[in-house]
Amino acid sequence: MTAIALVSPSDPSIASTPAPSRGLGGFDAPSAHYEIVGPRGAPVIAVLGGISASKHVTSSASDPSSGWWEDVVGEGRAIDTRQFRVLGIDYVTSGKSTESVTTADQAEALAAALDQAGVRSLHAVVGASYGGMVALAFGVGFAGRAGRLIVISAAHESDPIATALRHLQRRVVALGSAVGRERDGLAIARGIAMTSYLTPLHFEERLAGCDRNDSRLVEDRIGDYLRTRGERFAEQWTSDRYNALSLSLDLHKIRPEDVTVPATVIAISSDRLVPVAQSRELARRLGGPSQLVELDSSHGHDAFLGDSSRVAPFINELLRIGVEVVS
Numbered sequence: 001m002t003a004i005a006l007v008s009p010s011d012p013s014i015a016s017t018p019a020p021s022r023g024l025g026g027f028d029a030p031s032a033h034y035e036i037v038g039p040r041g042a043p044v045i046a047v048l049g050g051i052s053a054s055k056h057v058t059s060s061a062s063d064p065s066s067g068w069w070e071d072v073v074g075e076g077r078a079i080d081t082r083q084f085r086v087l088g089i090d091y092v093t094s095g096k097s098t099e100s101v102t103t104a105d106q107a108e109a110l111a112a113a114l115d116q117a118g119v120r121s122l123h124a125v126v127g128a129s130y131g132g133m134v135a136l137a138f139g140v141g142f143a144g145r146a147g148r149l150i151v152i153s154a155a156h157e158s159d160p161i162a163t164a165l166r167h168l169q170r171r172v173v174a175l176g177s178a179v180g181r182e183r184d185g186l187a188i189a190r191g192i193a194m195t196s197y198l199t200p201l202h203f204e205e206r207l208a209g210c211d212r213n214d215s216r217l218v219e220d221r222i223g224d225y226l227r228t229r230g231e232r233f234a235e236q237w238t239s240d241r242y243n244a245l246s247l248s249l250d251l252h253k254i255r256p257e258d259v260t261v262p263a264t265v266i267a268i269s270s271d272r273l274v275p276v277a278q279s280r281e282l283a284r285r286l287g288g289p290s291q292l293v294e295l296d297s298s299h300g301h302d303a304f305l306g307d308s309s310r311v312a313p314f315i316n317e318l319l320r321i322g323v324e325v326v327s
Contacts, residue, residue: 034113035063038085043123045319046087046110046138046146047073048131049304051245052233057088071308078312079126079319087122089113091130093244101244103130103137103252110134111142121145124319128152128304130245133252139259149263150318152304152311153271155278156285157253162273165196166246173239182239187230189242194229199270199300256285264318266293266311273301 035055036044047057049068058067058074058081073079073086092109093101114122125146127135132154139149158166169189176185195203203222210221263286267279276294283292293314299306 034087034089034117036085036087036117037062038081039083040085042083042085044085044087044117044119045079046089046114046122046125046127046135047079048088048106048110048125048127048134050129050131051091051242051249052237053088053091053131055088055090057086069305069308072304072312072315078308078316080316084123084319087113087117087119091134091245093241100251101248103133103248103254104141106134106248107138107141110138111145114145122147124148124150126150126152126315126319127154129154129301130249133249136254136256136259136263137252139261139263140254143259143261146261148318148321149259149261150266150315151263151282152266153268153274153301155274155282156256157278158250159273159275159278162196163250165192165273166250169193170243170246173242177239183231183234186234186237186239186242187227189230190233191226191230194226196273197300197302198306199272199298201270201298202300202306205298256282257287259286260288262289264291264293264314266295266314268300268303269294269296270298271301271303 033055035057037058037060038044047069049057053068056063056065056067057069058077059065059070060081067073067088071077073081075082079086089106089110091101091106110125114120122145125135125138125148127133127150129152132151135149135151136154136156138146169192172189172192173182173185176182176188206225207218207221211217263283265279265283265286267274267276269276271279279294280292283290295303295310295314297303297307297310304311
């Protein structure tokens with residue numbers, strides 16, 4: 001499998017810059033922002049995460065706060081910002097041609113951010129979870145602008161069980177909003193989501209050393225974790241944003257045969273949201289050069305976040321294939 005990347009060295013060093021509204025139709029332009037870090041002239045990589053990810057992928061001189069993928073992206077890390085430029089975006093929440101935002105809309109928002117940054121083509125798009133879906137949509141809509149796709153814990157369509165879970169989560173959010181407890185609804189929905197992101201083994205490990213005869217202690221050990229994660233999430237989200245991106249996950253659907261960009265699918269065998277069989281089907285049907293990497297982790301779907309040391313070496317190796325800077 002060979003990847004050819006075309007990268008413009010002319011993109012300026014910009015952080016937290018809004019993508020242009022031109023070409024975005026009905027997108028909510030104020031939230032369509034990007035951030036780019038790394039040396040001028042280096043190959044550019046778009047890094048996209050789950051629905052809770054943002055444009056701030058890693059810390060930098062302009063913003064020293066920790067990014068959402070700090071363990072993987074940064075100086076000396078798997079995606080080394082001394083050798084690559086890294087571009088992240090904030091997801092848009094309203095669609096261009098439909099009422100609901102789609103992964104195709106997110107791909108177009110990414111293309112608009114590239115235009116604003118002066119980047120003709122990407123060395124790679126690295127996408128995990130929802131970001132992997134967006135990477136696939138980008139491969140369909142903008143094949144000439146990416147040298148390689150690395151798709152982690154994502155497939156060509158939503159698994160029916162994952163759709164069912166998200167449907168119930170949105171109902172919880174709606175109920176919370178209806179009774180004036182939007183934040184509680186968001187926190188509970190996020191807690192439910194955490195149980196699907198992780199594995200039974202992960203929660204078993206959280207009970208290590210706990211007196212299993214004390215049911216209240218067992219419940220608190222799990223409940224405190226889910227409550228804390230949920231409330232932290234609810235502090236930064238609205239029900240409208242949550243519902244838009246949650247539904248976008250369910251609406252995602254591309255024909256793998258339409259993706260001709262060289263692609264690597266990284267699947268987690270314990271992933272309950274994206275079953276490994278679905279990842280195998282995606283890799284088998286992709287229209288261009290493809291490969292499948294299967295890993296195991298007690299973090300399940302969230303292995304790219306919680307078990308990055310297992311995932312990162314594969315990303316690092318794949319990014320070194322076909323590196324070329326065009327002046």
